[in-house]
Amino acid sequence: MKKQKLTELSELGEFKVIENLTKGFSTVNKSTIKGVGDDAAVIDSADKQTVITTDLLVEGIHFDLTYSSLKYIGYKSVVVNISDVYAMNAIPKQITVSIAVSNRFSFEALNEIYAGINQACKAYGVDLVGGDTSSSKIGFFISVTAIGEVDKGKAVYRNTAQTNDLICVSGDLGAAYMGLQLLEREKLVFESVPGVQPDFSNYKYILQRQMRPDARKDVIELLAEKNLMPTSMIDISDGLSSEILHVCNSSQKGCEIHENKLPIHEQTKQMSDELGIEPTIAAMNGGEDYELLFTIPLSDYEKIKEFKQISIIGNITDKKGKMDLITENGVRVPITAQGWNTLENKK
Numbered sequence: 001m002k003k004q005k006l007t008e009l010s011e012l013g014e015f016k017v018i019e020n021l022t023k024g025f026s027t028v029n030k031s032t033i034k035g036v037g038d039d040a041a042v043i044d045s046a047d048k049q050t051v052i053t054t055d056l057l058v059e060g061i062h063f064d065l066t067y068s069s070l071k072y073i074g075y076k077s078v079v080v081n082i083s084d085v086y087a088m089n090a091i092p093k094q095i096t097v098s099i100a101v102s103n104r105f106s107f108e109a110l111n112e113i114y115a116g117i118n119q120a121c122k123a124y125g126v127d128l129v130g131g132d133t134s135s136s137k138i139g140f141f142i143s144v145t146a147i148g149e150v151d152k153g154k155a156v157y158r159n160t161a162q163t164n165d166l167i168c169v170s171g172d173l174g175a176a177y178m179g180l181q182l183l184e185r186e187k188l189v190f191e192s193v194p195g196v197q198p199d200f201s202n203y204k205y206i207l208q209r210q211m212r213p214d215a216r217k218d219v220i221e222l223l224a225e226k227n228l229m230p231t232s233m234i235d236i237s238d239g240l241s242s243e244i245l246h247v248c249n250s251s252q253k254g255c256e257i258h259e260n261k262l263p264i265h266e267q268t269k270q271m272s273d274e275l276g277i278e279p280t281i282a283a284m285n286g287g288e289d290y291e292l293l294f295t296i297p298l299s300d301y302e303k304i305k306e307f308k309q310i311s312i313i314g315n316i317t318d319k320k321g322k323m324d325l326i327t328e329n330g331v332r333v334p335i336t337a338q339g340w341n342t343l344e345n346k347k
């Protein structure tokens, strides 16, 4: 391999680093009045309501540099925030990005992260309008804030699910979790037998779901186009179990979820099989799916049932605090936030 000379961050200094990192970015939104390059950004929300969300990602906790590329980390850190904006039924418009890195990071490494950030900005039509870089004594931190807009009265909350509503979920569940399990396994192999190149060819989908997830812009656009207004909505970052508990508890309702309705990708099932993990556990508790979980009135059933990318997985009940999974054998299992030991013990 040809050795490329890397630029130490201290050679450039903070202002030059930021100037160089942000020069490939352009702004596309009318509401961005002033982006990067002043003390603060200026955003014109006109008659819309503004939605703001932020996330902090920490090396070793949220990502592992041994198997994730810097570009993917940049991309994913934007996507996880944008997913939260969509979960409010809002459209993301701007982001700010703050990064802290230790001196083992070169300018070129930071540039890779920003290339991923830029890809996400382009994919979702958002403008980078500010942020900060700092040195850190140990590890790598990235914090993204996303700003979105929504018409007055159109924001959708998690505490407004109604009795008899249908529970819907976009895409499929558990793939990102199984992708992570695969990466962890291969990391162990690599550490014990250096030089062995893992073969990932059969598992591209689950790896992509873990390393470079996407947010459901298409679902929010589809719902708007079809005039479907969810009664409640949340995005799935911590696993379906945890998110449905949030919806039910904050709405003071209960629910029934049907195991045989859970959307699970073929590769997720294959990997589950290989590793001896129940696919239902991956789907319920895996997390990092960045799919949308929402409820709609029963009267919208005819409209929603035709969409391939949306599955109806259950219904909201008036039994406050009673959240159940109905298994394929018809057994009722209470949904808990962590650990599907109950199900595993039944095997």
Ligand SMILES: [Mg+2]
Pocket (backbone or CB within 6 Å): 083, 084, 087, 234, 235, 236, 237
């Ligand atoms: Mg969320």
